[in-house]
Amino acid sequence: MTAAERQKHKSGKGNINSFVFFLILATLFWVLTKFSKQYQQDIQAEVEFVNMPANTMVSDAASTIPIRVSASGFEFLYYKLSKPKLSIDLSTISPNEQARWTISKQNLENLATIQLKHPVTVLTDKSSLELPLRDLGQRRVAVQARVDYTFKEGYSYLAPLAISPDSVTVIGPENQILKVTNLLTEPASFKELDEGIEGTLKINLPKELSGVKVDPEEVTYRMEVQEFIENEVLVPITLVGNDQQQGIQLFPSSVTVRYTINFSDYKSVQPADFKVVCDLSKVEPGGKYLIPELIDFPDGARRLSISPDQIEFIAIQ
Numbered sequence: 001m002t003a004a005e006r007q008k009h010k011s012g013k014g015n016i017n018s019f020v021f022f023l024i025l026a027t028l029f030w031v032l033t034k035f036s037k038q039y040q041q042d043i044q045a046e047v048e049f050v051n052m053p054a055n056t057m058v059s060d061a062a063s064t065i066p067i068r069v070s071a072s073g074f075e076f077l078y079y080k081l082s083k084p085k086l087s088i089d090l091s092t093i094s095p096n097e098q099a100r101w102t103i104s105k106q107n108l109e110n111l112a113t114i115q116l117k118h119p120v121t122v123l124t125d126k127s128s129l130e131l132p133l134r135d136l137g138q139r140r141v142a143v144q145a146r147v148d149y150t151f152k153e154g155y156s157y158l159a160p161l162a163i164s165p166d167s168v169t170v171i172g173p174e175n176q177i178l179k180v181t182n183l184l185t186e187p188a189s190f191k192e193l194d195e196g197i198e199g200t201l202k203i204n205l206p207k208e209l210s211g212v213k214v215d216p217e218e219v220t221y222r223m224e225v226q227e228f229i230e231n232e233v234l235v236p237i238t239l240v241g242n243d244q245q246q247g248i249q250l251f252p253s254s255v256t257v258r259y260t261i262n263f264s265d266y267k268s269v270q271p272a273d274f275k276v277v278c279d280l281s282k283v284e285p286g287g288k289y290l291i292p293e294l295i296d297f298p299d300g301a302r303r304l305s306i307s308p309d310q311i312e313f314i315a316i317q
Contacts, residue, residue: 042068042123045084045112049133051091054215055171056101059134066123067112086112088131101131136211137174142167142182145201145221149190154227158262158300161197161223165216168203172212179209185219198222226262228302233257233271237292237311241281248280251312255292259301273298278311288312 044064052058065086088103088111095101105122108129112120122129145163163185170177185201202218236254257274274297278290289310297304 040068042066043084045086045116047086047088047131049131050087050089052133053090054169055136055138056090056133057136057171057211057213059132063132065108065129068121068123069116069118084116086115090133095133095135101133102128103131104128136171137177138169138171139177139180140167141170141180143185143203143219144182145185145219146187147185147190147201147221148187149193149197149223151225152192152194154229155194155225156228156260156262156302158224158226161221163201163219163221165219168219169215170212171215172209176209176212180206180212183214188221193225194227196222196224226264228260228262229266230258230260230303231266231269232259233269233274235271235274235276238275238277239280240277241279247316249314249316250278250290251314252308255311256307257294257297258303258305258307259297260303261298261301265298265300269298269301276306278313 043066045067047063047065049058064083067084069084086108088108090101093101093103105124105127109120109122112122143163143166145161147161149161151157168183170180170183183203183205185203188199188201190197198221200218200220203214203216205212205214233256234254235257237250239248239250242248255276257276261269275295276292277295278292280290283290290313292306292309292311294304294306
């Protein structure tokens, strides 16, 4: 190829590249010009509600409102990909005497114009719109914690596991909430405890319920755990139930009371803190034995037992 031919080839290739460049530039300029213009278009806006009262729910999951918006082509392109959303704060309005939630057309247009940052017209002939909300029935039901636990040897709880609150409000359609008599929490398990536990548990709703929610949705639990000591004391028996107690002899006259108590209270426990009685009025004619009963013992003492559990007696004339 001669130098002239090579020069001609380069010139032709350069002209094609220039043509493509200016074509792309012109197309881009046309797109920018076209989509920068203001248009009016009718679209559906999704509605979401905030600060909704606990006894209120949305009756229509797909709540939309037809609106006419003045915006640029770019913004309408965005709306094609994602519907515009209007947020209605229910703390600013109240249901009417018929328990219906409404908002005036003018207020809704003002709200939409502020949120979408473009002039908005709500496409309805009505002066106000009824919102797809309904008030629900409610009832209070007990909550049962599903918590399993075991202790290390020598440890136990000071008081049984407690939850707060111990009941919750069930909210929903009347025919659904009447099915609920009590609720269970999610399960939790603890092994070989040697210290207290606390935390939160979510409340499980039965799967067969529809349109039902609970308030609150979780409860807190707490259980204090301490080291316990086993001990025993010798306690004299007191006779009751008969005026002629002086002529009665018991064999034995004292019993051994075994108990466990938390370590911090161990040293303060005395035999006088326990009281064991035998009631003579409970003896059947011809009976030879009395049953000892523990009627008084220190706070915090547990796993109490008496030995022996039968007392022989004789009447001395």
